[in-house]
Amino acid sequence: MTNETQRDPVTGDHLKDWGHRPGKQFPKLLKKANEMRAEGFGLIRIRQELEADLVPLPKVMELRAPGEVAFHENIDAEHPDEEDNVTKVRETMTALMRTPTIDAGAIMPDACPAGPVGTIPVGGVAAARNAIHPGMHSADICCSVMITDLGNADPKAVLDAAPSVTHFGPGGRPQGKRFTVSMNLMDAFRENRFLDNPKSLRMAQEHMGTQGDGNHFLFVGRSRSTGRTAIVTHHGSRGPGAVLYKHGMAMAEKFRRELSPDTPQQNAWIPADTEEGREYWAALQLIRKWIKANHNAIHQATVEAARIDVGDRFWNEHNFVFKRGDLYYHGKGATPAWDDYASDATGLTLIPLNMSEPVLVVKGRDAKSGLGFSPHGAGRNFSRSEHKRRMGSVTPDQMLKAETEGLDIRFHAGGVDASELPSSYKKADGVVRQIRSYDLAEIEDYIDPYGCIMAGDVPPFWKTRKKTRR
Structure with a gap:
């Protein structure tokens, strides 16, 4: 952190050091901080003043363990082509269920892979908590x-x-x-x-x-x-x-x-x-x-x-x-x-x-x-x-x-x-x-x-x- 005896401007690095999450609120916070700086306030007082506007840095969410979140299967394999298809669908759904936001999943009778392993298949359903997944x-x-x-x-x-x-x-x-x-x-x-x-x-x-x-x-x-x-x-x-x-x-x-x-x-x-x-x-x-x-x-x-x-x-x-x-x-x-x-x-x-x-x-x-x-x-x-x-x-x-x-x-x-x-x-x-x-x-x-x-x-x-x- 910048030494208190120096009257340099408050920067984005200060805000991040204080636990603020970067975003469009930063310009407003910097303006407020530097107005206080110009009035002679020290960094400790400025930091305390900005705590009310704190948008904390997020906690990193880890992938879930394989099999931790199960998914429902609503599909049967009646011949070799279908068996191969179901195997691939299971593989991609198992990887998909490791996504930290996913609470539940299901595959339909028409399920088939639709991309790299871990991609939701066609005929797939994934229920997420507080998350919208465009993919x-x-x-x-x-x-x-x-x-x-x-x-x-x-x-x-x-x-x-x-x-x-x-x-x-x-x-x-x-x-x-x-x-x-x-x-x-x-x-x-x-x-x-x-x-x-x-x-x-x-x-x-x-x-x-x-x-x-x-x-x-x-x-x-x-x-x-x-x-x-x-x-x-x-x-x-x-x-x-x-x-x-x-x-x-x-x-x-x-x-x-x-x-x-x-x-x-x-x-x-x-x-x-x-x-x-x-x-x-x-x-x-x-x-x-x-x-x-x-x-x-x-x-x-x-x-x-x-x-x-x-x-x-x-x-x-x-x-x-x-x-x-x-x-x-x-x-x-x-x-x-x-x-x-x-x-x-x-x-x-x-x-x-x-x-x-x-x-x-x-x-x-x-x-x-x-x-x-x-x-x-x-x-x-x-x-x-x-x-x-x-x-x-x-x-x-x-x-x-x-x-x-x-x-x-x-x-x-x-x-x-x-x-x-x-x-x-x-x-x-x-x-x-x-x-x-x-x-x-x-x-x-x-x-x-x-x-x-x-x-x-x-x-x-x-x-x-x-x-x-x-």
Whole structure:
């Protein structure tokens, strides 16, 4: 510490020596300290005066011992591929449970690995105390599904109308073809530190009415119980969500280095009781509003293009963070299965399986073994590249014809994406059996497929960009 006989200014080093945690409060504290210094006060008196504003340095949180926090398994292995998958899921969940904030975990019947060991798997649930983990909702924040009852509409007319409405693939809509975004929502973005940046604000406008790529779809089918036509969409928060994830991970990394440097970077967290945590939580809710509006825009535009009447409509997210009691439940590809998980919850949720199987309409059972969640879909036993390797000499078109006979399957980009065909996913009947055997949800209805639109075999944006540059 600086010698008392020297009248040098109070610095940030003084504050840290006195136990203050660095942060945006430092300038205010330094101003107050140096005003006292100018009046002739000594360091001891200044230190005592600043104790009322003390934000103490945090205690470093150590990783938990392997196996200290157990997780529930709601999954069976019925053949070698599934056994290998379950082994890998157990390995990554065991590592994940060592995260100091995690109190409980669970895996669903559709669980599969989604990154380096220790990363929350698809079909994974992690309950954290006073912590929001951006890596546990991933870049596809609030990936979700919405259904609209279209009454006696001709499913072909609906599917024919949809391509003129929706937008698949990378990027957003060009000027003149954009959907309107609520000005109230845009204003709310501007008031949030995580969303008030040019890229988020631009993408919130450009990406409204888009569905992206991968396993996102627009599905048309008929209710098995009523015979009525329905449309189901599946997609996430697109560019705005990806940018929020990036900023959230950067903030979580700052806390990780300070709070728990031994925690893997993908499991970094933002303490929920900090100003940053409250702002990030608010940003998540705004992204949720944006994605719900995105689904609604696509459904309503399709309805208007097909000139049909609209019945009931509901939705649910399956890639999000939910607060229940004093815990933050991170569902990575897991569907909330308790009635009041959100203010707009209807008691019913959707579980798509694959393009040749029904979309399940279910009522959650709030199972203890699932931490109150059910699956979000069928999941995979092996990677997309492994599926393509196993195809051998069979072409994507041949496989599509063999696996979806009688269905109207369309790929927006033209090329068949073989990694989205039914054989790339777990057997749907096995997932349904496990939903029942673990009492995760009660199936209320099946939306049998007529057809769907998928993104298609879209080259990665960086390949397209390289060709353009050449």
